Amino acid sequence: xxxxxxxxxxxLRKNYxxxxxxxxxxxxxxxxxxxxxxxxxxxxxGSGKTTLFNMIGGLDKPTEGKVYIDEVDVAQLDAYxxxxxxxxxxxxxxxxxxxxxxxxxxxxxxxxMIFAGVGHDESVEKGIEILKTVGLGDRIQHKPFELxxxxxxxxxxxxxxxxxxxxxxxxxxxxxxxxKTGKEIINLLKEMNKEQxxxxxxxxxxxxxxxxxxxxxxxxDGIIERIEERADLKLKVGEVEGEEAG
Amino acid sequence: MAxxxxxxxxxxxxxxxxxxxxxxxxxxxxxxSVIVTASICLGVAFLTSVLTxxxxxxxxLQRGPEEIRVILxxxxxxxxxxxxxxxxxxxxxxxxxxxNSMLMSVTERCKEIGTMKCLGALxxxxxxxxxxxxxxxxxxxxxxxxxxxxxxxxxxxxxxxxGVVIHFxxxxxxxxxxxxxxxxxxxxxxxxxxxxxxxxxxxxxxxxIRREV
Numbered sequence: 001x002x003x004x005x006x007x008x009x010x011x012l013r014k015n016y017x018x019x020x021x022x023x024x025x026x027x028x029x030x031x032x033x034x035x036x037x038x039x040x041x042x043x044x045x046g047s048g049k050t051t052l053f054n055m056i057g058g059l060d061k062p063t064e065g066k067v068y069i070d071e072v073d074v075a076q077l078d079a080y081x082x083x084x085x086x087x088x089x090x091x092x093x094x095x096x097x098x099x100x101x102x103x104x105x106x107x108x109x110x111x112x113m114i115f116a117g118v119g120h121d122e123s124v125e126k127g128i129e130i131l132k133t134v135g136l137g138d139r140i141q142h143k144p145f146e147l148x149x150x151x152x153x154x155x156x157x158x159x160x161x162x163x164x165x166x167x168x169x170x171x172x173x174x175x176x177x178x179x180k181t182g183k184e185i186i187n188l189l190k191e192m193n194k195e196q197x198x199x200x201x202x203x204x205x206x207x208x209x210x211x212x213x214x215x216x217x218x219x220x221d222g223i224i225e226r227i228e229e230r231a232d233l234k235l236k237v238g239e240v241e242g243e244e245a246g
Numbered sequence: 247m248a249x250x251x252x253x254x255x256x257x258x259x260x261x262x263x264x265x266x267x268x269x270x271x272x273x274x275x276x277x278x279s280v281i282v283t284a285s286i287c288l289g290v291a292f293l294t295s296v297l298t299x300x301x302x303x304x305x306x307l308q309r310g311p312e313e314i315r316v317i318l319x320x321x322x323x324x325x326x327x328x329x330x331x332x333x334x335x336x337x338x339x340x341x342x343x344x345x346n347s348m349l350m351s352v353t354e355r356c357k358e359i360g361t362m363k364c365l366g367a368l369x370x371x372x373x374x375x376x377x378x379x380x381x382x383x384x385x386x387x388x389x390x391x392x393x394x395x396x397x398x399x400x401x402x403x404x405x406x407x408x409g410v411v412i413h414f415x416x417x418x419x420x421x422x423x424x425x426x427x428x429x430x431x432x433x434x435x436x437x438x439x440x441x442x443x444x445x446x447x448x449x450x451x452x453x454x455i456r457r458e459v
Contacts, residue, residue, distance in 0.1 A: 054452040057364070059364065059450065059451045059452035059455075060450060060451075060452040060453070061450075079368065079369060080257065080368065083257045083363075083366050083367065083368045084257050084366065086363070086364055086365065086366045086451075087257055087365060087366020088366070092364045092365075094361075094455065096357075098357060098360075098361040098364075098455060099361075100358055100361060100362070101274075101358070102270050102271060102273075102274045103270070111362070111365055112365040112366055114258075114259065114260075114263050115257055115258065115259060115365060115366040115367060115371075116257070116258075116366065117257070117258045159365070163366075
């Protein structure tokens with residue numbers, strides 16, 4: 001069965017202006033992501049990971065080039081369609097969790113469902129169910145500040161999955177977490193990826209992520225340095241982690 | 247099929263949900279909300295007091311007892327135009343105060359707005375939330391202000407001219423004036439929120455999330 005393509009990035013370029021200085025952040029990225037794939041975008045900070053992430057997520061507009069999501073050119077969408085895309089097709093997870101502080105865990109998870117027009121009872125029911133799946137069944141009425149970092153990120157994961165999206169975009173999801181909690185979040189993402197068949201795209205420099213990724217895209221200075229398949233990776237993980245330990 | 251597609255494409259925020267979210271934002275920033283509400287309250291109270299005082303004075307001048315009429319005629323001259331200036335200024339200060347406080351709120355909630363947009367909120371939702379929040383404060387402040395302004399002036403007249411004043415209260419016009427003051431208070435609070443709401447709705451989500459305050 002031929003694999004369906006869910007994201008296609010063609011010759012993507014992005015420039016920022018710092019005063020009068022033009023900063024080329026992305027210098028022509030070509031990338032194709034299949035449905036159900038778990039992809040890690042690796043690279044040092046400042047390499048353009050987050051910018052690429054924002055482009056794929058329709059959160060920012062490219063200077064040049066195209067991003068297709070499900071064969072739809074994101075640049076062609078109007079505000080309404082873009083909101084719909086963000087609401088239904090993509091789930092976002094951020095390094096800083098970005099939960100709405102005034103809302104409980106459950107309300108945070110149900111918010112995207114409210115935007116999607118799901119009825120109140122149904123969204124609450126589904127919200128509780130998802131929160132149970134991520135292991136927070138007993139914390140649904142807690143506000144973000146009453147939760148630990150790991151728990152907040154679990155709420156964020158639950159929120160990202162609320163509308164059963166086709167793509168999960170995670171920008172440094174483990175960046176603010178310790179080793180163990182980070183690992184838990186990675187495993188949670190992998191589990192959801194396997195069970196629901198969503199494509200997971202993470203921008204990260206966390207080497208723990210290599211273990212679960214189907215492919216790893218290394219970017220440096222705004223261009224793709226190399227793309228590695230999981231099979232090639234297996235050998236190297238130990239080596240890289242060995243370096244870390246040493 | 248086309249109908250089904252249309253339903254599927256919905257991105258919605260019901261007024262009930264918007265109302266709940268706004269109410270919560272007010273509750274969570276209670277201190278600042280109280281200050282904004284108080285400023286609207288004071289502005290409206292001032293306006294109502296001037297309107298009420300004028301209305302009662304006019305009524306007394308036309309129909310009141312002779313001794314009160316004489317006193318009123320001596321103080322009436324020239325004070326009215328000054329009062330109008332003062333009221334206008336106080337209401338303007340009110341608008342500026344509300345705008346300032348809502349702008350602060352927007353900067354503070356940059357990340358929150360960005361996040362909401364990532365979750366699929368339309369610009370319209372963000373505007374609606376901010377306007378609603380301000381309007382809610384406006385409604386509360388205006389009603390309290392109108393009540394305080396009117397009762398204050400009525401008590402003042404009673405103290406100054408005695409219980410006889412109670413027979414000369416133009417109830418219908420007092421009601422009309424307080425209604426006008428409440429309406430104006432709400433309009434002012436909405437006006438003050440328009441610019442901050444517009445500003446917040448225009449932020450690109452990526453930029454809004456990145457911004458540190």
